[in-house]
Amino acid sequence: MPTTAHATASAFADASASDSALRRFLHGLPGVDAVGLEARAAALGTRSIKTTAKAYAIDLAISMIDLTTLEGADTPGKVRALGAKAVHPDPTDRTTPRTAAVCVYPDMVATAKEAVAGSGVKVASVATAFPAGRAALAVKLADVQDAVSAGADEIDMVIDRGAFLAGKYLKVYEEIRAVREACGERARLKVIFETGELSTYDNIRRASWIGMMAGADFIKTSTGKVGVNATPANTLLMLEAVRDFKQQTGVQIGVKPAGGIRTSKDAVKFLVLVNETAGSDWLDNHWFRFGASSLLNDLLMQRQKLATGRYSGPDYVTVD
Template identity: 75%
Template sequence: MTVTGSADISDITSSASQLRRFLAGLPGVDQVGAEARAATLSTRSIKTTAKAYALDLAVRMIDLTTLEGQDTPGKVRALSAKAIRPDPADASCPSVAAVCVYPDMVPVAKAAVAGSTVKIASVASGFPSGRTSLDIKLRDTADAVAAGADEIDMVIDRGAFLAGQYGQVFDEIVAIKGACGAAHLKVILETGELATYDNVRRASWLAMLAGADFIKTSTGKIAPAATLPVTLVMLEAVRDFRDAYGRQVGVKPAGGIRTSKDAIRYLVLVNETAGDDWLDPDWFRLGASSLLNDLLMQRTKMRTGTYSGPDYFTLD
């Protein structure tokens, strides 16, 4: 899909009716075509030096995440140490992109990664349901940013979106983006609850029109989470948005990406859909903490010729 001759963003978003008209006018997604394209690209084989590069790139793109009620400062510090030095036995292993935690754990994580390249991301805005008042969402965001969060992962109100209340969802994203200050905003669509690829496309455009720096598939709390066809639709959206408006937006599939083969499939999808401009942690992330150990095992195999068992690396 290519959006051409689009009106200015200010015109599209000047009213709820204008926004609805624009989103309703987006071309529908060819479900069979999207799924076939994703399946075909997933068969690409990456070998030798290209594979080594892809493994390191995938490590650099990971948002290492802990979002559980049982999170403790000790667990967050351990996760942060792993984010900085994923493989203590191999100094050539790059750091991951970010550590993602609840807002109350931001100060702990920020202190733990001080002096490194690892960023701190924090979920805010009523994660994972998004069903809290805007005042609470804004206070949650402001508190996380004040504590040192470099990135905010917000979740849209899927009930409002599915009810066609696009203006409400848009206004909330705009308000939370304003509360982020210098922090980047990732907008979680929770694609597993959006039901159709057409809704994924509309939600992607809605988030980008509202100022999202990244669009993200999932919270990781709902199944299905990230899938290749859904990510394909989102990659097409960011590509077309940049073509239409000149602003690049990142993409983050999250949840269910567990193996190095999975990660490489996503990298191929990025390259073949959006282009190599997105093959960078600034523009593509993997929300998949359990993936990291498999990437480390594959790196060790390529370096030494033998596999290290899964117990060789610390658990996430």
């Protein structure tokens, strides 16, 4: 799969030439008005949509889900079941869209590929010592190479938050570039910031630009493994970043909020954020994803209600 990494690296060659140059660039970005950001996110979250639009939004949200299992107790059987659900989320209604992807650990990639073969559902794999990211670069790259060799279509990497918070921006940039190279032409790269650990909105904006400059195909809020994950405000900030980056470079980057998005109402709020901030070009699963497996169950229940007029309840959908 073609990558924009070389084009973006060339565009920002001067800014990434040294630690000091990159620091000057990142600290020269406009400061984030936290009050204004949160107020806009809250205001957009009050938008309501009509029944026809709601049905469209539910199907769109289903098609944007990365159905995920990232537990130490994962088994081949659990991954195969997850793959079957991704392909046919509602076995009683084959008009239900497939999910965008299934996301697993590298050792489960081959099993996931078999489970979704021929369906168009992608297989994503976390890597780079997920979720902490505390490992030597050689170990992280081996993690990526294992996943890509097993057939992963997408890699979800975590940045070194310790290095970022210590101001070692160039180290973070170069690590993302190295992972981008390890993905080669075969896998798209999602870069996870763990926004709940970055402390400030200014840091989230800076991390977003590092990721985009280094060749990310997607920027992603979180691992889902910490207390604070995706929020409307931090996702809005990242959507502003990809919008501004495209205006400046012509390169489009995707966004993936992950963790804490559990209801159809939540999903619709995020879709409104996408449309009103980045624009309709991002209302497609090639450019926007939800990292929220439990969300699928509520979307399916709401979909059934719209179709039948009855609320089926959680016993009528499979529980992850």
